[in-house]
Amino acid sequence: MKDLGHGANVEQIAKTYNIDPKEIIDFSSNVNPEVIKDLDKYILEGLKESRSYPDINYTNLRKNIGDYLNIKSEYIIPGNGATELIYLLMKVIGKRLAILNPTFSEYRRSAKLNGLEVIDLNLNEENQFLIDIDVIKNNLDKFDSLFICNPNNPNGKAQELNELLNILKQNNKLLIVDETFMEFAGNEENYSLVKNIKNYDNLFIIKAATKFFGMPGLRLGYGITSNKDIINKIYHYKEPWTINAFADTLSKYIFKDKEYIENSKSYYIQEREYMLKELRSIENISVYDTDTNFLLIKLNNRRANEIKVELLRRSKILIRDASNFIGLDDRYIRVAIKSHDDNKTLIENMKNLLGD
Amino acid sequence: MKDLGHGANVEQIAKTYNIDPKEIIDFSSNVNPEVIKDLDKYILEGLKESRSYPDINYTNLRKNIGDYLNIKSEYIIPGNGATELIYLLMKVIGKRLAILNPTFSEYRRSAKLNGLEVIDLNLNEENQFLIDIDVIKNNLDKFDSLFICNPNNPNGKAQELNELLNILKQNNKLLIVDETFMEFAGNEENYSLVKNIKNYDNLFIIKAATKFFGMPGLRLGYGITSNKDIINKIYHYKEPWTINAFADTLSKYIFKDKEYIENSKSYYIQEREYMLKELRSIENISVYDTDTNFLLIKLNNRRANEIKVELLRRSKILIRDASNFIGLDDRYIRVAIKSHDDNKTLIENMKNLLGD
Structure with a gap:
């Protein structure tokens, strides 16, 4: 299979680093951690529909x-x-x-x-x-x-x-x-x-x-x-x-589901502010402005892959090494904005690793 | 949207003929009517997996x-x-x-x-x-x-x-x-x-x-x-x-699910025999040998589209007009092998329509 260089493959990473994939906190994919209510019910309705073309x-x-x-x-x-x-x-x-x-x-x-x-x-x-x-x-x-x-x-x-x-x-x-x-x-x-x-x-x-x-x-x-x-x-x-x-x-x-949509929007507006503030308190990194559910970070004096491996080994946190984006180099990482608790864990670990 | 000429679109047919789509017995698609046990459970497991890439x-x-x-x-x-x-x-x-x-x-x-x-x-x-x-x-x-x-x-x-x-x-x-x-x-x-x-x-x-x-x-x-x-x-x-x-x-x-696989195979072996026998008792049609879950039928003196429309109007049965297959003409229809009850309904209606 070809490696297309996207957000990390959790299963593969888990195998490489000998970690249970269920324990990995995946900050490499940019996905809303919340879903709409009653999803189970709707999926079972979809199951009925899947019986025909x-x-x-x-x-x-x-x-x-x-x-x-x-x-x-x-x-x-x-x-x-x-x-x-x-x-x-x-x-x-x-x-x-x-x-x-x-x-x-x-x-x-x-x-x-x-x-x-x-x-x-x-x-x-x-x-x-x-x-x-x-x-x-x-x-x-x-x-x-x-x-x-x-x-x-x-x-x-x-x-x-x-x-x-x-x-x-x-x-x-x-x-x-x-x-x-x-x-x-x-x-x-x-x-x-x-x-x-x-x-x-x-x-x-x-x-x-x-x-x-x-x-x-x-x-x-x-x-x-x-x-x-x-x-x-x-x-x-x-x-x-x-x-x-x-x-x-x-x-x-x-x-x-207007309520879900509004709640998700509000959550991200608030959580972005929190993460930007906390991450910007860390010296030796630059954090770019964002309007969405992920953040681009430049490391001033560390390499992206190094930080990625250390976060995985120490804390089972998976981030996106962004060095393979054309126009970026090996100092860039990208992290998703996830649940508040997950985000706190990330920030704490980033602070420990990079010094605040 | 382009019409690619596949098995009929039940929703569209239902609208055209003013029939509730839920009432249509669809013999135009070749799909096993049975599924494995506990599918609901597995689909909800899939739902959890769908939360990540x-x-x-x-x-x-x-x-x-x-x-x-x-x-x-x-x-x-x-x-x-x-x-x-x-x-x-x-x-x-x-x-x-x-x-x-x-x-x-x-x-x-x-x-x-x-x-x-x-x-x-x-x-x-x-x-x-x-x-x-x-x-x-x-x-x-x-x-x-x-x-x-x-x-x-x-x-x-x-x-x-x-x-x-x-x-x-x-x-x-x-x-x-x-x-x-x-x-x-x-x-x-x-x-x-x-x-x-x-x-x-x-x-x-x-x-x-x-x-x-x-x-x-x-x-x-x-x-x-x-x-x-x-x-x-x-x-x-x-x-x-x-x-x-x-x-x-x-x-x-x-x-x-070996049991499901074996049961499905046995069912089709038996049901094919039944359908071939019954359909072949109808004069004025030829029914081709089959090893699978559908049958090709040639109408000797009726047109495929005519029969398709009559079966729909009379009995809400939808068959495949096979005249758009290259090498066939407007005398060919294809029907799926479905549940025994559905198949009986089809045979009965075919007999009524085409004479036995």
């Missing part, structure tokens, strides 16, 4: 997502996680794709596997890895589509992209925005471009349902666009039945 | 399948249904793919979408749609790989392919066998080529776990080969996390 058109699933986002269901293309949409898109867009590094590695992998030319633009460390519109403007001639992760993985800061969307529209460029982590942001309405879908046919948004809803193993993502040409081309390539019956069934419930 | 290497899943088939887990490539494997294969095999028509339409679709040249060989109606090795021998120069569905969909007869495997080996051709319906066959050991995997590097077998185990909505399939070059190429293209946590977890249980 999923609706090949996913009519109800698309309607449930459309209602959640307040847009037409015909703009929605559901997928087996956000990943399926990323790969499908690469088959149907222009030949030159610009990527802002550092970012999620599957954009590049899917582009390369589909024969696209990848144009690397860089997010600058001195600029906190924020998007610089001038850099994009100066490179407009070089790409057909621009792929942006907002909030970006690994740094986590959400950004307003309205001006950028307009510039790209005027120049006939496609803007692809991966909003997988957008629900974690406090001012989602300021940052998300979903409200622009209807009026911008140069926009394609990708979302994953299951990070915010705490179930990455459910595999549910979706693409959103009003561009009929892109929609038709994607359906031309899309494989049938890629979304399982449990995801289809749960879409009736997760998107409607 | 699936193991990207699917180590346990591959081991469970390997144990079931009595082969090394390194020969197994799990997928989101058999479909994912079919599509991956098309990216890594030679340019010319021979297909024996009529057969499952996704072989052709996936080949075309990946730029392969499809070489159409025909199964002959006079020969009961059985494979004629001479036809393949006479066309050896025309293809690099041969795709066979065994038992074949839509006719359902299993065939011994050992001689064919050897001929293709001697001629450096790849044999791809879709054994999705193999577990339903009575003498599986005579027909399945899994035992040849280790010694034939020109063999790739595809299986779907969830038709025989009655859960197509779970989405679990797998490919099997000892050809390292093909394995490496597939992993080069494979998208991460395509199999959901429920499928991963259930693999611990479904493949080990």
